[in-house]
Amino acid sequence: MDAWAEFFRQEESVIIVEGDITKLECDAMVSPANSFGFMDGGLDYALSERFGWDLEKRLQQQIKDLPEGELLVGQAILMETGDEQVPFLISAPTMRIPTNFNIDTSVNAYLAMKAILIKAKADERIESVAIPGLCTGVGRMQPMIAARQMFQAYQEIILGQRMDFANFGEAQKYHWNINPQGMIWTH
Numbered sequence: 001m002d003a004w005a006e007f008f009r010q011e012e013s014v015i016i017v018e019g020d021i022t023k024l025e026c027d028a029m030v031s032p033a034n035s036f037g038f039m040d041g042g043l044d045y046a047l048s049e050r051f052g053w054d055l056e057k058r059l060q061q062q063i064k065d066l067p068e069g070e071l072l073v074g075q076a077i078l079m080e081t082g083d084e085q086v087p088f089l090i091s092a093p094t095m096r097i098p099t100n101f102n103i104d105t106s107v108n109a110y111l112a113m114k115a116i117l118i119k120a121k122a123d124e125r126i127e128s129v130a131i132p133g134l135c136t137g138v139g140r141m142q143p144m145i146a147a148r149q150m151f152q153a154y155q156e157i158i159l160g161q162r163m164d165f166a167n168f169g170e171a172q173k174y175h176w177n178i179n180p181q182g183m184i185w186t187h
Contacts, residue, residue, distance in 0.1 A: 003147035004133065011154070017130075022050040026128040028078070028088035030116055032135070035070040035096045037063045042137045051081045051089065059091055070096070074111035076119040078126075088126060092116045094135045103139030105182045107175065110149035117157035142181075149178050 001018045008014040021029065021043065031047050033039055039048045039056040048056050059079060063071045071077060076092040092112040095103055112134050120126045134150055135141035155161040165171040176182065 003143040004150070006144075007147045007151035008154070013158075014154075020046075021130050021132055022046050024130045025085045026130045027086070027126040028090050028120060028128070029081075029086050029130045030132060031059075031089055031091045032094045032112060032132060032137075033059075033091055034098050035063070035072060035093045036060065037071065037091065038098060041098060043132055047089070051083055051086075055079070055081065055089065059089075072096075073108050074115055076112075076115035078119050078123060086130075088123075090116050090119050090129065092119070094139055098138055100138055100140045103135050104141045104145070105179060106135070106139075106141075107149060107178050107182065108139065109134035109136075109141060109146045110153050110178050113150040113153035114157055117153060121157060145179055145181065152178055 001016055004016045008016060017024065029047065031039060031044050033044050037056060037059040039045065039059065044056075059077065062077055062079065063069070071091065071093055073093050073096065076090050079089045079091065081087055081089050092115045094108045094112045113131070116129065116131060120129045131150070133143060133146050136143055136146050156163065163171075163174065165174065
């Protein structure tokens with residue numbers, strides 16, 4: 001919680017909550033699932049219990065119907081839950097399949113957060129979104145790195161601080177700043 005409080009402390013529209021996300025009341029709740037919509041582990045298991053197991057089947061069908069046949073990291077789907085307290089779910093995968101391999105050195109929290117914010121911002125019915133610490137469960141990303149990535153996406157999508165690189169070196173430095181543990185090409 002401290003990591004998110006550090007990055008988002010100046011943002012009045014962001015409230016950091018420590019607790020059971022499934023107990024919150026909001027317009028949309030985020031499922032940080034995987035590219036194939038398996039919702040039977042970790043937070044997604046709790047979301048399936050909260051909204052009903054048919055949600056997983058509906059999500060998986062929507063994913064199968066996509067041209068790619070999978071929901072790529074950096075994309076999101078908005079679904080109705082049928083729940084009065086939380087009418088929508090945003091599925092935004094933080095990993096292709098459930099794994100902890102290389103997620104901690106990725107920029108997946110950034111990509112998922114960007115997709116979540118784009119999807120929520122585009123729908124006038126959504127004013128509040130409950131977002132868990134992305135990549136910090138199964139993905140084992142350090143909270144400080146996940147919070148940094150989520151904040152960077154927030155700055156770009158919500159605050160409009162667009163990226164503008166004059167050269168490859170600037171883009172590389174930007175990417176490395178999002179996750180200093182990641183590997184970058186040096187030649």
